[in-house]
Amino acid sequence: MSELTFATIDQTVLDTLEPGGRRYWTLIAVLFGGVLLGAACWTYQIFVGVGVAGMNNPVAWGTYLINFVFWVGIAHSGTLISAILHLFRAGWRNPIARAAETMTVFAVCTAGLFPFIHLGRAWMVYYMLPLPNQRNLWPNFQSPLMFDVVAISTYLTVSSLFWYTGLLPDLAIVRDRATGFRRQVFSVLSLGWTGRFEHWRHYTRGYLFFAALATPLVISVHSVVSWDFALGVVPGWHTTIFAPYFVAGAIHSGLAMVLTLMIPLRRIFQFEKIITTHVLESVAKTIVFTGLIVGFAYGTEFFIAWYSHNPLEQYIFLYRPTGDFRVGFWIMVVCNTMIPLLFFFKPVRTSIPWLLGISICVNVGMWYERFVIIVTSVARDFIPYAWGLFTPSPVEFGIMIGSFSLFFFLFCLFVKHMPSVSMTEMKETLE
């Protein structure tokens, strides 16, 4: 990092805020088209009924909740990187913290849509809010879905505030260099930041407290999401390992998504000097660690199924690798636990194509992990007469495309209009 100076950092980052070219706006238009496709599919579903999706009895939860868990998982590593690694003073986090936090906020927003899409009567969703009413009907706080409402909304609030707090000094930098309308906008957004000693003192304190506050959330949110399943009685769901298993999986997928986003970003925005190979390598090392935890969790599930002597548990864990959805299972195992082990080799974890390829594999594998958990368990649960299979319908694919489009649409808009690397934190590393 010796070649970097305060000026070059500012210049490199601020260069990215230059007006986008034709290719950029084409990309934005395509992504917006994807968003519209998803919206159209959802509208159709609202008018016709959730039956337009592929769910049935017994598999009444399908890709909507798979995507929900997937996006909540993606949302994890942002806060992990910005909060936990901040507390641990891991310097390599600074170049990617901003993008990772942004990813978190947008992933939570995307994830938050899916419970609505999933509902049979989305227009009645306000029943889940503790609104005073004449019948004294209250939401059921015993329900893991109410835990979700609380956990996800808390997480969204805290991660947004944390993200915005971190943005403040950078917004002021942009404001100072901007002219005209942009200057006005950034003046408002930077909340009158002048870089006075008092500002910096409050900012660093606040940032530290937010980091401390957000750290338990990293653990709690996905633990709560895991309880959607673990508190059910369904074999394959009803297990105490779920909270740590889901958290590790979430970080696993989140880190992979960070790599997937960072590698093109650093190439396009010429961030090579800021987001160095060393940074990517550090992420890759962490992926090896989370991959091993996830692999251990898979193994534990099988061991406990065998050890429990419960025929239903045993059946479901035999069914996953050998039954109708075995392809999904093996994608999950190979992509999440085996392929990341290649990062043990230094040439692999320092090679950009390998990093990108493996990170995409992990993303796919983690999507399938949620598929395997959600679909296979209920497809073969207690009553064999009621067993059934699940195939996603075109509407579900449309909504899935819409959700990915929405996420990348927001992210692409962000990186071109806001500083996608924290200039402030980069400068901290220079001292």
Next chain:
Amino acid sequence: MNRRTFLKIAGMGSIAFAAGCSADPEKTLYSLVQAPDDMVTGQPQWYAATCRECPAGCGILAKNREGRVIKVEGNPLHPVNRGKLCIRGQAALQGIYDPDRITAPMLREGEVWRPIGWGEAAGLLRDRGSAAARRGGGRVRMLTEVVGTPFAQLATEALAAWNAPAPLAFETFGYESLKTANHLAFGVEGLVGYRLEQADLLLGFGADFLDTWLSPVEFARRFKRMHAFNGREKGLFIHVAPFQSVTAANADRWVGCRPGSEAVVALGLLQVALDVGRADHLPTDLRAALEHALTPFHRERVLAQADIPSETYDRVIQRLFNARRPLVLPTSAAPAGGNGLAANLAANLLNRVLDPTLAGLDFGCRYRVESAARRQEVQGLVDEVRGGEVDLLLVNNTNPCYALPPGSGVAEALARPGVFVVSFSNVMDDTTARSHMVLPVRLPLESWDLYDGVQGQPGVLQPAMGRLTEAPLLGDVLLETAFAQGRPAEGYKAYLARWLARRGAVATDADWVTLFQQGGLFTPPAEVPPPAFSPDPAAVAAVVAAVVDPAPGPIWLAAPSIRYFDGRGANRAWLQEVPDPLTAVAWQNPILLHPETAADFGLQPGDRVRVEGAGARLEAPLYIWEGVQPDALVMAAGLGHEAYGRYAAGRGANPLALLAPETDPADGGPLWGLRQPVLTRIGEGVVAHADGSRLQHGRKIAVSVPLEDLAGTHAAAPHAAGLTMESFPLTLPLPEGYDPQRDFYPAHDHEGYRWSLVVDLDRCIGCGACAGACYAENNLGVVGERRMIEGREMAWLQVQRYLDPDRPERVLFLPMMCQHCDNAPCESVCPVYAPHHDKEGLNNQIYNRCIGTRFCVQNCPYKVRRFNWFTWQWPDPLPLQLNPDVTVRAKGVMEKCSFCVQRIKAGHNAAKNAKRPIRDGEVTPACAQTCPTEALVFGNLMDPASRVRRMVDDPRAYQVMGYLNTKPAVIYLKKVVQEV
């Protein structure tokens, strides 16, 4: 705003407001200003009538709410069914509300149907009839369903007035061979009753008396009186048949035999009886003739030709000849592979040999279906029409174009120039579509009539609701058109009254009212002793000598269907939607093939196959099933209609079409089997089956217990306390079922009642009547074939079918509905409290509160919750059938069995008015109400004297998946099995 703008807005606004109002005023079936005397809004009226869905003639009570029939239930006074009804009876309503019902007469002009007036139609009929009568005798013919005695008499008179012979009653399943065998063995020209309840052993040769045979509801009741575990023992039932019907699935042993070899087995047993000296009471000449004739039926021949293991045969012999009161039942109504007459005769002779007094047969009970013409006569009529000897053919609610194979020439006969075919059908069925004029007449639930399913026990029919169409009574049509002068009565109702008065049944108006209130004349008939008749040895020997060897090789069988009967049920959406009890297939009738046979043909499960034979072909998916003998290719009759309304037309395939048109010279019946059909695989098929697996995978779901294990068991049941699936104790949904060791939350406080359902699996025959009743009572959506394949069926109650993995012929049925758990997994996971535990223990689903997270169904171990994936459709006028006491659910909400909470509420109202608690048995859910074997018992567990409370003390009591500690309120009693 200026004045002009105000006027513009006001003008536009008022026009928009006016345009938004509907020009169609609300249509109502009744007016409170001029309401009928007996109509009270909100209160049901019950009208006694007789079910006409099959010839058995069960008594029904039709429930009328605000002028329309919404449910039918069995008439408890009726001697045939005693308050119970089968699934077809439950679906009778959908005949009235058929969306494709013909509402006015139509005349066919080429391919176009032109609506005509009622007067014009009657005039045409009168003119055609009198013209035909003028041309000569016998030029007007009538083919009718089996009808009651008074109508048959009127029709005979009417045809006589047209100078023509009496009508022919056409039934697809006409019992020709059994009638002939009864004539030969007992001297009885007809069909007699069977006192199943008095037997300790039943040996059936195919008679599917729990499916369709003669009078299934009656036989289900009688059968369970001998075959239900009574605390000490139960009777034995052995069924020898080529394939498993529901009846065979209820046998202690189904002995699969080659089609056509039932006769060989029965004659072999007869020979054993002669050998062991059981036949010594027979007249000497008969015995000698039998001994001679039966010589070829030695053990080796029986074993080889029937393809049954020798050990099985020995056990059957041992059991049969050691039984105290054995009763042998004849073949099914469609005995295939030849030898039908011999098999029935052998069964009759076995009864004669085993019990000289013939106490097991009721000669006073004569089933009305015996009046059906033999197939030979029907074919003769078809030939006459084809030969131009008939000018006017009247078809009353029967469908020969469907039931007769194409080779019979029935289509050509109807198309012959010169013949005018009038159909009195309410639906455009296969025959009506080929007729020249359709004159719809009133359906049974709209008619005045009398039907005697059993001779001497006539049930009456009366209009149970206002008419939906202007259709007249068929009796009135005949009275108006057939008699030029000297009409026997002004109308059919008067004719009927006169007929009853002449028999001394109705003397006064009060008698008439009583008759129609109770639903029939139910004086118990006098005991009729067995006729003193000795079979003619020569005739018997001739039948035995005519037995053909049942050759090995594939043979095509058409089986009567428990749902569609002979096809007349195919336009009832409920019958399509409720899956077949054995195959769990809905909306289809696949070809049932033994795995070995499928392997021989190189076919895989899921293949779609073309079958060719006797000049016809059909295509259907395959269903690989161990419940058929390897030689048999079985298909349920009833589907494959060319026309019959939207639910039936073009659906499935018609197995009857593949049969040969010739009739059996021995008994005049059809040839039910087709040898050597040609099977070709034509692609992938999709079977719309409701089941996920046929096996229980070692789980404690449908549990059976050997009879030996129960002998000597006392009240101290082995309630071994453990936490595994096997050892978890019975935990009642009462405070006593809570144990601080296991339970985190305290018990519920129930107020006075804790509703519970006890299901005795030993009594359940799997017929599916409960499921049909549930559709009728609770406004369940009918989802159709496609949604069924997708797994979106809405059945609140499924009769699950499980096979023993080691012995797949052993079938266990388990009615599965919401278990109303005390510790319900669905309740805790709903974020908005839509599943709600009420103070009487019911797990209520609050539809308005449900937002459709579907967490409840995911967490329900029993998977009994049903989600409304779409807004289900009830094409007009089907919405008239909907029960006004039950909400019709919209898309996006969860629903499930409510224990018929509307009936519980009605029970509360009645009890509150009378200032007393609800009595045991006063509230009965629709499923328990109709169960022909009373396998379902509903009641209050908090009442120590209630039936359910006493039944849960049975050592057989258990809970499905009880080890989850859900404390289900549905408690099952294990099925008692015994080895033969």
